[in-house]
Amino acid sequence: MNGNAAPAKIVVQNIAKTFTQKKHGLKITAIKDLTFTVKEGEYLVIVGKTGAGKSVFFDCLLGLKEVSSGSLLIDGQPVKQFLKRSYGRITRIYQEDRLLPWRTATENAKLGLEILRVPEQEQRARAEHWLRKLGLRGFEHSYANELSGGMRQRVNIARAFATSPEILLMDEAFGGLDEVTAQRLRRDFIKLAHEEQITFLMVTHSIEEAIELGNRILIFGAPAHLIGEVRIPPEVAQNPKLARQYHDEILSILEAKGGIEVGMEE
């Protein structure tokens, strides 16, 4: 791919995020001097230690938290400004499905569209389209607690895709599933992302998953800052030996610069 020719979709410039713990007045740094750029159409995967501030970074991108310093731009605009007229163009797939139990699969899938005030008929049509595309035909009227974990995760994905996002944030989206289901969902997801021409950022603890899904892998230290970057060429998908080399390279960066404690996380 020619990643360098594409325009920058997200620009992260020296951002930091600190919290003050109310009870003890402690200052906690979640993100420290983080800088990188995400090009349009890029599949970027972030790997790093638990508690490295990766999810906080996603919260900042969704406007749920504000950065303490630095600049965070989407399409050249500060996040708040971008979101003001573009909610739904950036969505998130969560590790836990976060479905509303009193809603059916369709009602959950159309949640974003409902908030964005899309006409009711279109909401339903689009939600059902995505549910069917994700293999949930016949389960449109099932409540969340009638569905298996994998099915719920598919509703979670349908909800994220239903608003036609340009950027998709995936927060360990396949982490809570058994390997067989996760593998199938990964495959389905990459197909959808490719067809929808989505830029996606994914957080994962699994290096294998990162190599499988990403074109570029950023390695985060704790608190969130860049300790390494690896580009994954397309031929890796056909070449397990090459994939193993990338795996070892990423692992060595993590081990050398204080990333994942190998053996504890996996």
Place this chain on the structure above:
Amino acid sequence: MDAGVGRKRESPQQAAPARDLEAPPPWSAGKGWKPHQDWQIEIAEEGLVAPATQLGLLKWFRGEFSWKPIAAFLGVALCWQILSLFAPAYIIPGVPAILRDFVRIIVTPELLYGGFITWARLTGALLASLLIGIPIGIVMGMFRGFDDYFRPVLKFWMGVPALNWVIIVIIWFNVTEIRIGFVLLAVCGPIYVFNIYDGIHAIDQKITDMVLSFGASHWQMVRILYWPQVKAYAFTATKINIGVAVRIVIVAELVGAPTGIGKELSLAMDSFEMSMVLAWTLWMIFMLQVLEVVVEALELKVLRWRLHEVTG
């Protein structure tokens, strides 16, 4: 509004990855992976779910029905009847006398009116408490600032004993309905408020963030998240309040009302009609049971999603 939806992309991104989507991933090489034949994803083997269990009220009754409680009550009635043989009727009246007075309540319009007026007061006050308590509870749950001011006042308010409220309203108001309504509202309202507040606080912050990430307004948060969540808590509060309210309404009527079961009890007490006192007690219990069944039937309907469970 520009919701960012439904638009058509101008041009495919140049940066789209040239990944072979049909190729097996490096980690599954040689493990029998096959590309999808069709665009629609198949998940047949992922876990089948049994059809939803639809439980109607009748079916529920049928499922719960047992002869054992009836046998137990017949046993109690028999013991009572035996006991009544050894005591005067104004202390322990026989079962037939109690049942006779119970029937008298049903067939005498004035008495029946007294029975229903209490029920109407109770139901009306509960509805008013619900309508006032829910919005206050939601607002308290949503806005911390509001909670900081309201909570201490409500805690203080809840500390006032119900009987004190009865005396206060007798001095304050002339109209019976206002007296009783105010007392019930004063006692039941805060129970709704705190239950609803708890309901809002029981919502996982992650769910709230998910809804907010689509740019939900305060009103949308209430409609989509808070209101459906607090419905279950409103039913719990109603069940608690029925028990609380029935005690208060009787006391309030006993002291400050010309009609109602409380008043009838007072009259029966004055004339030493123990069988009537017990008949009114039975009526009260019957009324409560009816009210609880209605609330539970409503609960089953409103929270029907809770009946749907994964069985496979």
